[in-house]
Amino acid sequence: MSDWDRRSVLATGAALSVGSGMGSIAAGRDDSEESATESLPDPSLEPNPDQDEDWASFAGDASHSRSVDAGTEFDADALAAAWSVGSTGPIAVADDTVYTSTADGVAAFDAADGTLVWENTTVDASDPAVVGETVYVTGDEVVALDTSDGSVRWESEFDTDALLGSPTVAYGAVYVGVDGTLYALEADDGSVRWRKESITAPPDPEADEEAEYEFTSYTAAANGVVYALSWGGAVAFEPETGAEVWLAPIPYLGTAAKNTQVRATASTVAVGNSEAERVLVNAQTGDDDILVASESVDWALDDEIYVTGTDHQLEVGAYEHEYYWQVESNANAGHAAIYGETVYVYFTDTDPEGEDAPPYNAALVALNKYDGTEQWVLSNDDVPVGHVRAISDGTIYVDRSGELVALREGAGDEDGNGGGGEDGSDEDGSNEDGDQGDGDSADGGNDGNKGADEGDDATEGSDGTGGGNASDNGGSDGGSNGNGNANDSAENGTSNETDGSAEDDTVPGFTTGAGIVGGALGLEWVRRQADSNADDAAE
Template structure:
């Protein structure tokens, strides 16, 4: 049970040593150092969307996500019937027949388990965890059942959280902490006693929904939200307000409890102090700076620090228009739909829209009439997964090959490529000629994968490229030897030379691409936008004989002689 703490200490290094978090673990009674944003719920993961709502906070928030330019097409399409998790180039979801694992590159089915009636996949370690009745853990390699809880729920469960080597779930009003490796009960809380400021106490059962962030687990009752030590179940802090609902959402900065009513309060994630309220519809999207929500007469963003009228406080003038957003990088992505009561502007009805997260200005829109867009199920690397009329569609940016008449429907591996690249490369190529969001080079690199001779850095979608040397310089002048940080979610790249910059950006999030990006600020882009940019250094892949040719040796010699470490 102490394993999550050990990995967290390794992941956060000196910061945790300074904060004295060594007391956290099995049976630990000291909780003065909790919550702490340095404690990652799943430090072994480096994914944008490893759980069914993004991460263990369920907030639909990707601090340093890829910036899409709006020229989207379907890379592949499959039938599906549920939420989505993506990890290690594998998509986990459900169909009418059961749980499936799909190859993220082309949608090929890797395995299916038709005997499990469960949903909401969440990946950690060697397993994918789902809920429905009891919690079930499947082997990620073949979909076989590793364990199933024996809690005998009276109703279908929902909103489980996988974090800190545990699975946290509310079943029939009781909050359970299960061991992730075998499903045994670590601890349970049948009820919670919430005390008001004037000393009044109320005891009540837990409402459905949990979340994990900052080294703690968040859960709610009808009388308040509470933060618990994940190892012992000890209460860290609690609020006094009717919350109810069936969802808890958390980031490093704030915690939001889903409930009915005109307004929904949200709280400081470290202290439990009230920060403000948001509108009641389409909630559940929470960043480190803002919460996205809607009412019948507007859709917008609320600063979580209550500085109304400042950055992150904005509203779109729409009526009866809704959509569950994703905050990714500097952009809010949302698929809008309008109900039959909309008597005003319907311009955003059935459109995938990208909005600036700071002021709500429109970056681009894609209509359902022009592309198979729909409700966003996940964003991972350079792919937006949407539900389009009951099908899961993987949307990626159009490629040069597509513009020249290659595969029209974006399916991978079906047509020959004129440039001789392997199947699937056409869907993730350089989009520098099609960038239309005003950011210039800041968004150009993240989709250049697999082409011979290219050296690029991507956000989780490099598959099988041997010998790549990632760089995030952002220039196109071919400066040899720039070795800067890349997002460590690149999978399958043998021989990558990269480092990870864990510095904190303006949102308080980890900046995975900070090295060598000084020249990119001329376009007004931020760290979150820039962490995928490449420097255009001539590429020598393994197939081109980097280490076996005189040209490759000469290039290496020149790089060693001429280059300084990345800034």
């Protein structure tokens, strides 16, 4: 029996009224399908009830909401870079291990110090999701890897050359869209639990009759159901049988919708509509759709707010319109994450000038989610910061020009120099420059700027055929692995290109991990460190 108790859907006594949305359930279901869906959706039914991790999947958890219900916050004054490794895609964190794609394959790193646990160079895939002792990734196929050594447990065999969407692992299955078809694969062996090639939906304004609509590539799981997007609208399915729970027609879906990740909470489901809009629907009924302007390459939501953005501002709103706030920006402020009552977001380097300069530039910012009150700001002059990849176990993981950097309280000593260990320093904590660390950490930290922010972004691929636009330094945000696997964000993209680093540069205070430490970043770190040492000597 899997973590998901398949009988729990029938046994639950918390029957919820699902409103008028149930009226759109497809006719002709038998009694067993009716009984399996009559009490759904149910927020008490967790996708992976035995899992206790903040960010076990590439976008938080199986809901892909990029939000964590947390009771703690971070002290910016104490945050420092603990370690850095090469990473070309999103990450998952589970059992003190970080899973990600690299330039060579899929790898696992020790969350404490960034040392390499294993790397499978035969698998070209991304978007990790960890459940139990298996990490699931997608590319040309769904691949299930053993979390202990990276060996392949099973691999799907789809009869298509189309690339898959990101995996949703929940209720004992892996849900994924490919080439217009929605699949539910058994998590333990990859066999097909069910598949749906299309959904029957009401007519759009230009049609007279109902039609069959294929699926887009992405799904999410919450409330005992699986949420998907078809060209006829958003759909909620019972996970064991694939029986339809509700259908929410969404007219005028643009082609960009096929590359947009579905996100869900107990109250809300967010789906793509076009390159400039997202649609929010009631997670229980599929009703009460809200159209939100959004050009953000990535966004987040919880049961109270949604966080999105355009090329001009970061926007946060409440579903009941009780409050709304925004922050002006000259660049897309995407990749937000909600952690407790705080929104964490990175504002890119826009080289602002004059009175119209935005309030933040090349900075990681913590904002109160209810009113936008600034909690703190970390700039690249303080620590290497970038778009948020994950927040888990007291660590903020950010993407810094193709490197995954772990920001942690107390990671460095008072001078910002890393401790000793496997980062190229001597056993006593001295690095090659003779700086003495405190030796408490094998990876240490530093307060140096890892380099200019140029090239840490790549924009959203608009049609899934070309990937993100490569930036000057080959940043991996929204990047493509060269075969067209461009999704709506770096969270859904992979890249086989490094950031133009030198082959043997090592930055003191950082583990080399997969061997990608940017030459420009290293030189900048050395320059700043030399300036700092000169200032100390002058004093």
